[in-house]
Amino acid sequence: MSETLVLGAGMVGVATALALQAQGHAVTLADRKAPGRETSFGNAGVIQVEAAEPYAMPRAPGQLLRYGMGLSNDLVWSPAGVTSMAPALWRYWRASAPARHAEAAAVYAQLTGRATVDHAPLIDASGSENLISREGLALVFRNPAAFDAEAANAGRLADTYGVTSRILGGEDWRREEPALRATPAGVVHYTGSWSASDPGALTRAYADLFERRGGRVVLADAGSLAATGSGWRVNGPEGVIEAAQTVLCLGPWTGAALHRFGLRVPMVLKRGYHAHYDAPLRPRRPFLDTDNGVVFSAMRDGLRMTTGAALVAHDSPANPRQLTRAERQVGDLIDLGPRTGTPPWFGTRPCLPGMLPMVGPVPGQNGLWVNFGHGHQGFTLGPTTAALLTEVMTGARTPLHDALAPATQLA
Ligand SMILES: Cc1cc2nc3c(=O)[nH]c(=O)nc-3n(C[C@H](O)[C@H](O)[C@H](O)COP(=O)(O)OP(=O)(O)OC[C@H]3O[C@@H](n4cnc5c(N)ncnc54)[C@H](O)[C@@H]3O)c2cc1C
Known part of the structure; x- marks a missing residue:
């Protein structure tokens, strides 16, 4: 069983996988497509400070x-x-x-x-x-x-x-x-x-780095995500992937994925x-x-x-x-x-309506985390919110972490 599963391999998911890996997690990165083929592929490529x-x-x-x-x-x-x-x-x-x-x-x-x-x-x-x-x-x-x-x-x-x-x-x-x-x-x-002259290629290059550092990239469908009692499970063509913790980084598809777990997040x-x-x-x-x-x-x-x-x-x-x-x-x-x-x-x-990305634990779902909702600046902010998520996962809590937490934003 992998320690942590990251679902969604856009800029946000790839950066999250890298940040967790740097913290010593054994990480599997899963997507229904190859990394960097959706929103992180076609944007204007500006890292917008x-x-x-x-x-x-x-x-x-x-x-x-x-x-x-x-x-x-x-x-x-x-x-x-x-x-x-x-x-x-x-x-x-x-x-x-x-x-x-x-x-x-x-x-x-x-x-x-x-x-x-x-x-x-x-x-x-x-x-x-x-x-x-x-x-x-x-x-x-x-x-x-x-x-x-x-x-x-x-x-x-x-x-x-x-x-x-x-x-x-x-x-x-x-x-x-x-x-x-x-x-x-x-x-x-x-x-x-x-700015990047090929945003999809930059996302792929980050995913290649994650693999070179020992990470695993697989195909899987987030629609099959289910709790197992001791963690989480998804299905893919290479079989079942199990992990103690799962991070949802499904960009525009995350709201629909959360709906399956009883959470309504209007996007x-x-x-x-x-x-x-x-x-x-x-x-x-x-x-x-x-x-x-x-x-x-x-x-x-x-x-x-x-x-x-x-x-x-x-x-x-x-x-x-x-x-x-x-x-x-x-x-x-x-x-x-x-x-x-x-x-x-x-x-x-x-x-997201509040204009801030949602980064942190999903209320009521043990071991389920989110990092999504980056709106106009997800290509910019992927590595930044990835770092913040790893901090939250290791127990850090500052006003910034609190402001991005799902519990705060859904209140
Ligand atoms: C026209 C345009 C211009 C933009 N310009 C900029 C810019 O200049 N600078 C900037 O910072 N941002 C820009 N953005 C915004 C930026 O592109 C997004 O915020 C960012 O790409 C979101 O990244 P993400 O990883 O959250 O989502 P995505 O890149 O969409 O990644 C989500 C991943 O989830 C996967 N997925 C979805 N459903 C499932 C499923 N059921 N099972 C498995 N995998 C699934 C998808 O295949 C995808 O790979 C622009 C956006 C657009 C549309």
Whole structure:
């Protein structure tokens, strides 16, 4: 019997397996697919130390009206998606009130602030330096008023959390980024963030490191998870896997898995798409086109454009309208070139209404733990919450551990 089973081999599960292994646990990492093939595969690849404040639900009536009428490319929705997530969206709305969002941000900033520090030894030990760039993340504005507002926000983030940035006029930015075709009103360059040119490959490289250090990676279906009396058991093609303890790191699928154990954890599932383009010039740094709600990242497979959120039913078919709309509108700023590879990828940001990941023991289930709900920043935060989970599993308890605990968040 393995000592600890980690279910789910995205960035969060792989990092959790590595952290437990480093603590001396004999760990089996199980997934129904190979490591790093789901959400951790298709994201924008940014290790976002600038994201000190989690993504709140906009509450301004004008903004909500724009979303409702489908006028913004940042967010689209379907009636079935909004209806199925209504309880979670209602909680998300309440948690996004300024005072509660500030409380969540005070916790979140402690996670994002150490994200690159926690990734660094894994990048080094897994031999992944060739995948990493340390050039920051840029927010590009066509609209001068929006630029001024973000410049002020960057100052506030620097004062409050120590987030580093540069504020540049459009001409200055174009000198640094010849891939831009036009001069924007201005750019806020968050300098501390890192990025990966293939997020799935980085996740796989971490999983390979886990195996080289003696860990076991197997196929198994979390749907078969059952308590045995002395621990936990799942079934896979290689047979039954038993373990004294199990950690669920199933990203957007974790809420459904917990439901089987009598726990209702409402999740806001924000779908996003990506496509690749054979752009004649690629940007040096990933950037957000703030007018069109898409991020551009230079990847090994081409220029990747990732979209904002689609609030749609988790199992609904692909409808990459945010990609096609952006394709029509971004040409003034960057020459995309032809789209390569088909069809567009999509995945789901695993968001919890309180905007904090859930890390700790599952109430009422002996030996069952969770590490999930990293929303917009799971690629960033995998190694950080993995370290926190191992601390909790060895009995540590600080206000930070308490804030992330399932019991606190479900209260
Ligand atoms: C468009 C987009 C852009 C993003 N950009 C960024 C970014 O730039 N930076 C950032 O930090 N984050 C970004 N994110 C968010 C980030 O990708 C996620 O938060 C993160 O990948 C979640 O990791 P995870 O390991 O929790 O989930 P996943 O990577 O989805 O891993 C969950 C694993 O569980 C497995 N699984 C599910 N069900 C079962 C089952 N029944 N049995 C066995 N295994 C199962 C899956 O196969 C999967 O491997 C983005 C997300 C999207 C959609």
